[in-house]
Amino acid sequence: EAGVAQSPRYKIIEKRQSVAFWCNPISGHATLYWYQQILGQGPKLLIQFQNNGVVDDSQLPKDRFSAERLKGVDSTLKIQPAKLEDSAVYLCASSSGNRDNSEQFFGPGTRLTVL
Amino acid sequence: AQSVSQHNHHVILSEAASLELGCNYSYGGTVNLFWYVQYPGQHLQLLLKYFSGDPLVKGIKGFEAEFIKSKFSFNLRKPSVQWSDTAEYFCAVIVTGRRALTFGSGTRLQVQP
Numbered sequence: 001e002a003g004v005a006q007s008p009r010y011k012i013i014e015k016r017q018s019v020a021f022w023c024n025p026i027s028g029h030a031t032l033y034w035y036q037q038i039l040g041q042g043p044k045l046l047i048q049f050q051n052n053g054v055v056d057d058s059q060l061p062k063d064r065f066s067a068e069r070l071k072g073v074d075s076t077l078k079i080q081p082a083k084l085e086d087s088a089v090y091l092c093a094s095s096s097g098n099r100d101n102s103e104q105f106f107g108p109g110t111r112l113t114v115l
Numbered sequence: 116a117q118s119v120s121q122h123n124h125h126v127i128l129s130e131a132a133s134l135e136l137g138c139n140y141s142y143g144g145t146v147n148l149f150w151y152v153q154y155p156g157q158h159l160q161l162l163l164k165y166f167s168g169d170p171l172v173k174g175i176k177g178f179e180a181e182f183i184k185s186k187f188s189f190n191l192r193k194p195s196v197q198w199s200d201t202a203e204y205f206c207a208v209i210v211t212g213r214r215a216l217t218f219g220s221g222t223r224l225q226v227q228p
Contacts, residue, residue: 003158033215042119042205042218043159056215091159095214104216106151106159 002026004107006092012113018080021110025073025094031055032069033104034077035091043091049075079112087114117142117210121219128196129227136191136222138206147209148189149216150180154202162204165189176200201226 005024013019025032030051035043046065048056051072060067064083069075079086089109095102122137140146150162163174170182180191189206203223207216 031214035216040220042207042220043216044218045215048215056213093159102214103161103164108158 004092004094004105006107006110008110010111013082014115015084016081019082020076020078021090023075023092023107026105029094029096031095032075033093034067037089037091082114084114087112117208117217119206119208119217119219121206121222123222125223127225130198131195134193134196136204138189138219139187140208142210145211148182149207150191151205151207152202196226198226198228
């Protein structure tokens with residue numbers, strides 16, 4: 001079974017520039033998550049989709065971050081404009097079930113450096 | 116809001132030593148508990164999980180964890196570590212009604228041959 005795919009793997013931009021990340025979840029997985037992992041910290045949820053609807057975006061900085069999941073499959077996360085503190089690894093995860101204990105499968109992440 | 120604390124940020128052990136990594140959570144209701152591991156250069160992957168029933172759960176590669184409800188703890192243990200256990204370990208919780216994980220800050224384990 002193919003895993004969660006993410007691209008790009010690495011991105012370096014200057015502050016105030018825009019950037020977009022892409023995620024392709026495991027086939028058939030209805031739930032998709034974006035997490036932000038700052039160096040030295042655990043991942044923190046940014047947004048959760050169930051199919052193409054947003055379930056939880058309470059921790060998404062909506063003035064600069066946006067995400068969509070058109071057609072309930074792939075998802076993109078955008079930052080516009082980027083700040084220095086956005087430097088982090090952005091992780092995408094997916095799960096198949098609709099229960100609290102459904103296992104989440106993680107992608108390799110995109111490492112963003114904002115200069 | 117729920118939170119997860121991992122007390123050991125960096126642990127160095129010799130091969131064959133026993134391991135115990137601490138994890139405490141703050142939430143008064145029902146929780147689902149997880150340990151994830153990230154080996155160097157690899158994805159986060161599930162090590163073990165607890166939902167209900169026997170509070171002692173066994174995971175992959177000889178790891179186990181014990182849920183102690185009265186202490187809000189879910190410590191990870193392994194009787195004898197190997198060099199290949201060198202990785203970062205994350206404790207995480209899902210509270211009832213949500214599906215997103217709340218992670219601790221992680222513990223970096225370094226096993227010396």
